[in-house]
Every structure is written in C-alpha cells, then in structure tokens.
Amino acid sequence: MPQRALSVLCLLFLSYSSSLFAESFTLPIWKEEAEARGYDLPEAFGLNVSYMKQTQDISVDSVGFEGTYPIDLGWFGKHNVPLGDVVQIEPVGTGKQMSEVLTLRGDVWLFPFLNLYGIVGTLNGYSETTIKVKPLKSDALSRNMPFRLELDGTLYGAGIVLAGGYKDVFALVDASYTETELNVIDGTISSIVVSPRIGYDFTRFGAPLRLWIGAMYQDVEQSLSGNLTDIGLTGSLGNLVGAVDDGRFNVEQHLVAPWNPLIGMQYKIHDRLYLLGEAGLGDRKSLFLTVDMRF
Known part of the structure; x- marks a missing residue:
C-alpha cells in the first residue's frame, strides 16, 4: 500500500479511536448551545463506506508517442529513428471517462458547523477517446482508431464540510482534495x-428523511504517461508499437464540464446509522451510495 494511503488509513483509525475519549470532553464544541437553539446534531464521530460510479466527457489536449523505431535500410542494416518521425498522432473530438470508486471515510464534527474528514479507497475505470494515426514514411492514409487507458489505483485525501440551517432548511458545502496513484499508468x-x-x-x-438539491464542481488534473506495451494497442498501430522497445505515451486531458447538478437524500435508520444516496445529472452522470455509522 502506498505510504500516503497508509497514513490516511491511520488517520481514519485515529478518528474512530478518538470516540473512546469523548466522555472526557464534548464534541462538537458548542454542542450544548446548538441543541439549546433546537438543532438536532448527529454523533460527533463517523465512519462510512461509500460507492460511486460516474461517467463524463473529456477533452484530450494532446497525445504523444515517444521511442525509437527500427527501419531496414537493406545493405546498410537497420537504423533507429524517433517514433515521432514515423507516425503522427492527433486526438479527435471528445472522449469518455468512467470511474468506480470504493472508499472508507472517517470524520469528526469539530463544531456544529464544521466537519473534518480523511478518505482512502480504490479507483477502477477507463478513459477512452479517438485518435487519428497518420504514417509519415509512406503513402498510407490516416486512420481513426480507439485509444483507451485503464485507470486503476489507490485513492487518498481529505476534506471539510461547512454546514448551517434555519428551522427545517439546511445548507452545506463539501470541499475535498484527493490524489489517485495509478497502477499501470x-x-x-x-x-x-x-x-x-x-x-x-x-x-x-x-419521517427521518432529508432531501436536497445541489451542484458538483470537479477540477481534475490528468497528465498520464506510461509504456506503450502496457495499454494493449491493436491493429496496424499495435504492430507498429510492437517493434518499439522503448515506446512511451504521454496524454494531457481535462474534463469538458466542470459543473453538474445533484439531487440526494439521507434516511436515518438509527441515531448511529444513516443511509445516503445521491445522483449526478447533466453532462456528468453519477450514482453515490453511503452507509454512515456514527459514534
């Protein structure tokens, strides 16, 4: 397990263990004042398991191949030339990205309006677009071909929630930063x-039920690189890459739509157990499910 992911996992454990000492002090801070004003607060410490699946459009800014390609010069033997002198690669249109994320999250309500959390999990998915392959050393025509990258790895990060309300109306803002260390790429x-x-x-x-609407903003940096032999290129491009011993790819891409609307719900089964579901609409389709345990 990556060192940073292990550190986040330890943070989750400490968050859970801290509930054992809750009798010596009261969390969240100002709990009594908030309850005196009529607010029903959840238990301070939480541990939840979540699943999220989402699909969205991506825009590929550039696709580059590096390496040397052997050319047979007859009596002069073989000569290695840069792969970029043999074939030109260009992205075509927009692509698609799908991801499934399974996470474990530990959190604490430090104040009635402020929640801090750490998160660790796994990501499985792919990024797929179309590229135009143009041979530079022959009269062959350019061709459009699918280009797919498997995005699997370990995710870790942290975040905060700011919350408030008036009577039965509530509002909150959830902000997080995560990094995913990829396995193959x-x-x-x-x-x-x-x-x-x-x-x-x-x-x-x-009815122990909460309903809400909202929006999600995602700023995702995706500078992806790796060995050409690891991404399973097929057809004529696969044959070309198969002759390149030191071939690598470099991809720069970003999300087409940073914002999308949300609708969600939370149902309280027990004071210490909640079910949460949320769906993303618009250009980014998502489904988010959580079982939240409070301590």
Missing part, C-alpha cells in the same frame, strides 16, 4: 471537488 490524478447543497429536513413530520 505513471503519475497521479489530482482532484478538487466542491459540492454546495441546500435541502429540507422532514424529521418533525415523522
């Missing part, structure tokens, strides 16, 4: 996610 994916929400609490009507 070199480098990391860095993500900043900010999600404002506003909703209504139906508890006083006899």
Whole structure:
C-alpha cells in the first residue's frame, strides 16, 4: 500500500479511536448551545463506506508517442529513428471517462458547523477517446482508431464540510482534495471537488428523511504517461508499437464540464446509522451510495 494511503488509513483509525475519549470532553464544541437553539446534531464521530460510479466527457489536449523505431535500410542494416518521425498522432473530438470508486471515510464534527474528514479507497475505470494515426514514411492514409487507458489505483485525501440551517432548511458545502496513484499508468490524478447543497429536513413530520438539491464542481488534473506495451494497442498501430522497445505515451486531458447538478437524500435508520444516496445529472452522470455509522 502506498505510504500516503497508509497514513490516511491511520488517520481514519485515529478518528474512530478518538470516540473512546469523548466522555472526557464534548464534541462538537458548542454542542450544548446548538441543541439549546433546537438543532438536532448527529454523533460527533463517523465512519462510512461509500460507492460511486460516474461517467463524463473529456477533452484530450494532446497525445504523444515517444521511442525509437527500427527501419531496414537493406545493405546498410537497420537504423533507429524517433517514433515521432514515423507516425503522427492527433486526438479527435471528445472522449469518455468512467470511474468506480470504493472508499472508507472517517470524520469528526469539530463544531456544529464544521466537519473534518480523511478518505482512502480504490479507483477502477477507463478513459477512452479517438485518435487519428497518420504514417509519415509512406503513402498510407490516416486512420481513426480507439485509444483507451485503464485507470486503476489507490485513492487518498481529505476534506471539510461547512454546514448551517434555519428551522427545517439546511445548507452545506463539501470541499475535498484527493490524489489517485495509478497502477499501470505513471503519475497521479489530482482532484478538487466542491459540492454546495441546500435541502429540507422532514424529521418533525415523522419521517427521518432529508432531501436536497445541489451542484458538483470537479477540477481534475490528468497528465498520464506510461509504456506503450502496457495499454494493449491493436491493429496496424499495435504492430507498429510492437517493434518499439522503448515506446512511451504521454496524454494531457481535462474534463469538458466542470459543473453538474445533484439531487440526494439521507434516511436515518438509527441515531448511529444513516443511509445516503445521491445522483449526478447533466453532462456528468453519477450514482453515490453511503452507509454512515456514527459514534
């Protein structure tokens, strides 16, 4: 397990263990004042397991291949030339990205309006677009071909939640920073996610249910690179790459739509157990499910 992911996992454990000492002090701070004003606060410490699946459009800024390609010069033997002198690669249109994320999150309400959390998990998914392959050393025509990258790795990060409300109406902003260390592809994916929400609490009507609407902003840096032999290129491009011993790829891409709307709900099964579901609409489709345990 990567060292940073292990550190986050330890943070989650410490967050859970801290609940054992809650009797010596009261969390969140100003709990009594908030409850005196009529607010129903959850238990201070939490541990939850979440699953999220999302699909969205991506724009590929550039695709580059590096390495040397052997050319047979007859009596003069073989000569290695840069791969970029043999074939030109260009992205075509927009692509698609799908990801599934399973996470473990530990959190604490430090104040009634401020929650801090750490998160660790796994990511599985792919990024797929179309590239135009143009041979430079022959009269062959350029061809459009699929180009797919498997995005699997370990995710870790931290975030904060700012919350407030008036009577049965509540609002909150969730902001987090995560990094995903990829397994096959070199480098990391860095993500900043900010999600404002506003909703209504139906508890006083006899239903332990909260409903809300909101939006999600994602700022994702994706500079991906790795060995050409690891990404399973097929056809004529695969044959070309198969002759390159030191071939590598470099991809720069970004999300097409940084914002998308959200709708969600939370149902309280018990004072210490909650179920949460949220769906993303618009250009980014997502489904988010959580089981939250409070201590």
